[in-house]
Amino acid sequence: MAFWLYAARRAAHTAVTLVLLLVFMYVLFRLVPGDPTTIMLGTGELPFEAQQRLRELWGLDRPQWQQFVTYAGNLLTGDLGMSFYFRRPVIEIVWPMLLNTLVLMTPVVVISIVLGVVIGTWLGWRRGERIEEIGAILALIPRALPVFWIGIVLLALFAYELRWFPIGGMRQAFFFPETWYQELPFFDVARHLVLPVAAGVLTSMADPLMIQRTALIEVKHEDFMTHARARGLTERAQRRLARRTAFLPVLTYSAIMVGFAFGGQVLLEVVFNWPGIGRLMVNSVSQRDYPVAQATFFLMAAAVVTLNLLVDLAYGWLDPRIRQ
Amino acid sequence: MLALDDVSIIYAARSGPVQAVSGVTLHLPVGGSLGLVGESGCGKSTLALAALSLLPPEARLSSGAVRLEGQDLATLPEAKLRRLRWTRMAYVPQSAQNALVPVHSLRRQFRDTAAAHGMRSAAADERAAALFQRVELDPAILDRFPHELSGGMRQRAMIALALLFGPSLLVADEPTTGLDVIVQRQVIDLLRDLRTEDGLALLFISHDIGVVAELCSHVAVLYAGKVMESGATDRVFSLPNHPYTMGLQRAFPDIRHPERSIVSIAGHPPRLSAPPQGCPFAPRCPFAQPLCHNTVPSLVAGPDGRAVACHFAADAEALRDRARDPALWDAAA
Amino acid sequence: MSMAVSVTDARKTFVASRRLFGGGTTVHAVDGVSFTIAPGRVLGIAGESGSGKSTIANLLVGLELPTGGEIAVGGRPLGRKPDADFRRSVQMVFQDPFGSINPRFTVGDTVGEPLLIHRLGSPAERHARAVAALDEAELRPGEAFMDRYPHELSGGQRQRVAIARAIVLRPRLLVADEPVSMLDVSVRAGILRLLNRLVHESEMAMVFITHDLSIVASVCDELAVMYRGRFVEHGPVRDVLQRPVHPYTRALIAAVPVPDPTVAPTPLPAKLMSGGAPVAGGCRFAPRCSAAVAECETIDPVLEPAGPAHSVACIRHKEIAP
C-alpha cells in the first residue's frame, strides 16, 4: 500500500482520538462540584438573578451537546478563555510557558532515546558477557528512581552544597557575566538546564535502553541475521542491520514515552522551579483556576496525540510491513 | 570441494550438553551434489551451518574439521572467513520469509551484500537484474519488500541472491519445504539447471527423499546425528543396506503406485541429550538383535563407494526382502 | 441411502484489501462446490494454497458461514447459525499438532472437553468415554495418557490425542485438514491408517484436505481437485490419480517428486508458470493451460461425466483424455 494512504488513515485515526479527548476533558472538568458561576466566586453567594445572567452569558443554559460544540470549537481555535486568577486571556499566560517547557523537554527526550539506543545496542550485542549482565541490572536502577527525588538529591548536592549550578528557575534575575563565554546569550539558560536535564535523562533513559536491548537480543536470533552473516556482511554492517530492526519497538515506545515525559516534566518543573506549563498546571489546579488547568491539560494531551501520529508515520516509513 | 572429516557438534542446552552431530564424514566433489536426508532433529540443519562455519554461539565443533577447497575453516581468521562467505559458498535457508531482511527492499539486500565484498551498487544492480532473469523473475520485483512476494518468488529471489558472486558451493536447507508442489518443482528444476549448467556444487538438505532422488547424485542418510548410510543415490535407493533407509523408503508414498501401502517406523528418534548405548536406531529397528543394543556399529565403507553403519550389513539382501513386507513394520508399530 | 454430508452449490466470498473509503475487492474463495459423502466413506480434497480447500473445511465445521448454497449433515441443513446438534455432528483434526491442543490442559481434559460442553454423562462416564476414545486412537492404554500434558508427547501422539477428541462425540463427519503434513515421515503412515480404519469401520464420513497428492490413495475413496474455488476434477481416487483428465490435475501429479532416482522427472509445460489472471466468464485455468483453445476464454466449464463416477470441468476433456 502506498505510504500516503497509510498516512491518511493514521491522520484520520488521530482526528478521532482528538475529538474523543475533547469529550473526555469536557466530562472531566464538569466533575467539578457546582458550575463555573459558583467556582469563580469561591463561595457561590451570588444573587440568583446575577448567577442566572452569567449562565445565559456563558451559555450554560443550553443543551450539553451545544455547550460541548462551543467548548471544542473554542479550544481548537485557540480561544482558551480567561484565567480566574490572573484575569488575563489564558492563551497569553500559557503560550510562553509552553515554549519554556519545550526548551527543557526536548533535550531530555532526545538525549534519553539516543543514549538509550546506543547503550541498549551495545548491551544487547554483548549478550552473555559478564559486563552485559551487570550493565543490565545497573540500567534498571535509574528507572526505579523517582525523578523528583533525583532532582532533590542533585539540588542538595550540586546547587546547595557545591554551588556549581543554580538552585532553580530558568534565568537568573541579576546575572553578571565574568568571562567571555558567560556573555553568550544562551549561557544562563544552559546553566539552569544542566540539573533538570540530568535528572530527566537519568530516569527516562532506562526504558528505551531496556527495550532496545531486549529487541536486539531477539533480532540476533532471527534467521535473517544468520543469513546476513552467511552473506559475509561485516560485523559493523550486521550490527547496523540489527540496530535498525530492533529500533522499531523503541520507536513505538517513544510515543508512549512522550506521554510519560509530560508527567516527568511536571515533576521536574516543580522541583526546579522551571516556569513551564507543568508547574503552571499544578499551581492552577491548586488555585482552582480551571480555565488555565484545562488549557494546560489540553495542550499536553494534544501534544501527546500529535507526537503519537508522528511516531506512527515514522514507523510506517521505516517498516514497510506495517503499512498494510 | 567440501569435506567434513569426523565432525562432531555439541550444543550447550539448558539441560546440559547435547551431541547434535557425532563423527560425520562427508565429501562433496567440485560440481557434485549431495543430499542429506533424515527426520526432524537428526542434525541436518546443524551440519549445514557447520559446513558454512555459521554455528550459533551455543554450538561448538567438538572434534573433526570442515574443509572448503582444502582450507580448514576452523583455523581461518574471521576476516578471511567473511571474505570466503558468499564469494565461494552461498546459502539458501529453509524459510525465505524469515531469512530476508523484512525492512529492506530486495535491491537493498543485493547492494548490501555486494558492498560487503567490495562491489559497487551500480554493478550489483546490473548483476541482480541479470540473475533475476536467470531465476525467471521480473527485475522490477527488485524494488519490492519480501512480504510483498509469494513464497515461490521469495525462494527464487533468495537463490538469485545466492548467485551474486557465482559461488562454487551452494548449501540449501529444505529450500522447498512449505511450497506448493508446482512451485516446488520449479525450484527443483532451477537448482538442477544451476548444477548441470553452471557447475555449482550442491549440498542439499531435505526430509523428502523424493526431492533428493530428483536432485542429487549422492545421498547420506542421517539419524540421531550420525550417518547411517551413504553412497550414490540410485544405488542407495534401489538397494538400501541399512534398515533405517529401508523403513524411510517404505514410509514414503509413490504417486505412481497408489496401491502400495506405506508403513510407519515404530517409536521416535532418541533424545540426543541421552542417546542409547548401542546403535541409535536399534530401539526402532525391526531386525535389532541384542548386539545392536549394546554396541555402536561403525560406518564401514563398501566396494562401490557406499558406506553403511549396521552390524548386519552383510545380510542386507535378506533384510531387504523381509523389509518389503508391510506386516513387519506394522508388527513393530 | 441417506448421505452423511451433502453440500449443494456452496459459496463463500471475502472482502479483501479494504480501502479507506468505500468497498473493496471481493474474493470468491469457494465458488459453487457440490458433493455428497456416504457414511463410512472418505472424500479427499486436494489443491494448492489459495485454492479454497481450507475454506471448505471451515464451512463444513461451521467456523465460517457460507454466503450461498446449502450444507447438510445427516440430512439436517445447517441453518443461520450452527446449533448444538450441528456442533455435535461435525469435528475436525488440524494440521499443527502443537497448536491444536491447549498446552495447559491434560490429555484427559482435552479429550473429555466436548463431552463436558454438551453435558453428556456423569464425570465417571465422561472419563470412561475419553479413555475409550484414546484407546480407539491407538494411545494404549488410554488410562495412562489421561493425566499427561501435551509437552510430554511426541507430534504423532499429539495428533492421536486430537483425533481422540474429534471422535469422542461420535460425529457424523470428520474433517481432517492436512493432518500429517507437519509430522515426521516415519509416523505419517500410522496416522493415515488410523483415520482410514476409524472411518471405514464406522458410520462416520470424512473429508480429507491435503496438498500432497501422493498420500491420498492410502486414506481416500474419492478425490476432488480444487482450483480457484471450484472442483475441476472429481472421481474415485485411483481413477483420478492414474487416469487424470483435467490438465491441472495432470500438472499437479507430474510435479510430485518420485522417490526413484532412475526415473526422470516429467517436465512441466512452460505455460503453467507464466500464465496471467483468468478472464471473467472463461475457464479459470485457461491462462495456464497448455491445452487451451480460444473457446476456453469464453466458456466457463462445469463438471461433466468423463467416466464411471468420474467428472471433469473442461470443455476439451473428450479430446485430451488419455
Add this chain to the structure above:
Amino acid sequence: MSPFASWSGGFGAIFLSLVVLIAVLAPWLSPYDPLVNNFDAAGQLRRLAPPSAAHLLGTTYYGLDVLSQLIHGTRIVLIVGITCAVLIALIGTNIGLIAGYYGGRVDTVLMRATDLAFGVPFIPFAVVLVALLGPSLWNTIIAISFLMWRSTARVIRSQVLSLRERGFVKAARIAGASDMRILYVHIFPNVLPMALLYVSFDIAWAVLAEASISFLGFGDPHQTSWGQMLYLAYVSGSIRQAWWWTVPPGAALSLFVIAVFLVGREYERLANPRLR
C-alpha cells in the same frame, strides 16, 4: 544461567518479603506515632533534629519521627501497589481479551478507548482528577488505575489475536464451547503469564505514581506516604540541610521499585527462555 542473575531475583524477593513484614508489624516496630509531634524536655518542638539514639533517623521540620514515618509508609506502598495492580490487571486483561477475541467493531471501540488512554498524559490527569474529587488515598488509587490498564490491554490483545488462530481455540469452538468458556478456560490461562508479568511492573509504576501525586501536594493529608514525606521536606525548604529527611524515603522508594523489577525480571526470564 549465571548465578548473578538468580541472585538478583532472590534479593528482590527477600526485600519485598521484608517490606510486607514491616507493613504488618508497623504499629509495633515504629518507635513513635508518625503523626504526633515530638517535643524535647524543655517543651520545644524537636524541629529537624539530626539522627540520634532517641530518633534513629532524626525528625522533620514539624517534629515528627522520620523512622516511624518511613515504617508506616510501607503500608501505603503495599495498599497502593497491590490494589492498583489488581484493578489494572482486571480491567486491562479483560479489555484485551474481549477486544482480541471478538474483533470487529468491539475491537475498534475498545482499541480507540485504549488509544485515548494513551493520549492522556498520566500524571497531569491524575493530579486533575484527585484535585477535583478531593485528595484521598482511594481517589489516588482510582486516578492511577483509570489510565494504567492501557499497556496491559494492548499486550494481552495482541497475544489473544495470535491465540485465537491456534487450533485448540478452533477445536473448542467446533465442539460447541461458548465464548465465555473459550475466553476464560482456553485463552485466559495462556495469557496469564504475560498478565502476571504486567502486574509486577504495574505495582512498581503505581507506587511511583502515588509518590509523584503526593509529592505534588495532592496526596491524602491523613496518611504518611513516602512521596508525601518528600513533598513536605521540599515545601518546608529543608532539603538543603536535612538529608536524613530526604534520603530515607527516596531510597526506600527506589529500593522497593528495584526489588519489584528484579522479581519481575526473574519471572520473565522463566517465562521467556529467549531472554536467558
